Amino acid sequence: MRAIWKGSVSFGLVNVPVKLYSATESHDVSFRQVHEADGGRIKYQRVCSIDGEEVPYSEIAKGYETEDGEMVVLTDDDFKELPLTSSREISVEKFVPSDQIDPMLFEKSYYLEPDASGAKAYALLREALLESDRMAVVTVALRQRSSVAVLRVRPSDSGDVIVLQTMMWPDEIRVPDFSVEIDEVKDSEVKMARMLVETLAGDFDASEFEDDYADAVEALVKAKIEGGEVKRTETSTKSSGEVVDLLAALQKSVAAAKQARGEEAPAEVEEAASEAEAAEKPRKATGSSAKKTAARKTASKTTAAKTTAKKTAKKAAAKKTTAKKQVKKAS
Secondary structure, three states, X not given: OOOOEEEEEEEOOXXXXXXXXXXXXXXXXXXXXXXXXXXXXXXXXXXXXXXXXXXXXXXXOEEEEOOXXXXXXXXXXXXXXXXXXXXXXXXXXXXXXXXXXXXXXXXXXXXXXXXXXXXXXXXXXXXXXXXXXXXXXXXXXXXXEEEEEEEEEEOOOOOOEEEEEEEOOHHHOOOOOOOOOOXXXXXXXXXXXXXXXXHOOOOOOHHHOOOHHHHHHHHHHHHHHHOOOOOOOOXXXXXXXXXXXXXXXXXXXHHHHHHHOOOOOOHHHHHHHHHXXXXXXXXXXXXXXXXXXXXXXXXXXXXXXXXXXXXXXHHHHHHHHHHHHHHHHHO
16 A cells, blocks of 8 residues: 555554555446447547537636626635645544444545554543543544544454544535334334344344446356356336335244244244234235125126017017018018
8 A cells, every 4th residue: 555645643642653555445337428339439529518629638616606606716716815735644632432422424544644653642542532531532644635524443354553534524514304203113023023133133244245346247147258148137127016015024034034044933923923924814804805705796797688588589589570460461
């Protein structure tokens, strides 16, 4: 790794010389825009929206658009007037309990490595953070912009290391504009949900999860290069419109989780299953009775229709007989 920043951590009268390394890197699959016919890459020109002319880099400036749509052009001289800082100090403001920091505030992570001369002070700060279960809230200037961040200890294969995590400003966190309103939750449903949580409880291991999409893209590209037939992965698009009994669904989930672990379903699950089945039977019985009643009505209508048809046929036959008799008399 290559250090991206050098400075020192300052807390009280103690200074710890450190180097900063980026702690994360993205492995997202990226694509290029190309011409489908020949694979040529697509290029874009920098064109002015007013005169339609292409603009060279030397004539491109930064602009700030106001709320009413007015564009204010800012030059390099304008930026020199801003209160930018070149401080090389990570200043500890306070030490706070770890559970008081909302993880949603975290933005970018960096590893802190001490210089040889500051190794002991680094170790002391690390142990103090661990034993107190606190994070250090700090201010730091990265890329000439002041940021709020925290220092915390993270275990690694090479030992515990201090991590600096920059944070977003409070006004950058959006407030949800919706509310979740539900009917009353039954005690039996809460009990079964808690049992499902306990059944699926475990320790987090990031290595258990894989980026299936990236693997699928690599396999697809490999198949295209080798000239083989690309097999399309089937995906389910079914969506159930049925109203699912929540308690029954939870019970089945617990039973399935237990079975996957080679365990037997607890007695509470069996009892819940019996209760769910008992509650379901009246519904099925009601539905069955309704179907039978409808069938009887349909049968009655069919019989009545047949009777009417027979009467109509008899009347028609009688009319034909009368007509024949009249013809004979006339002759």
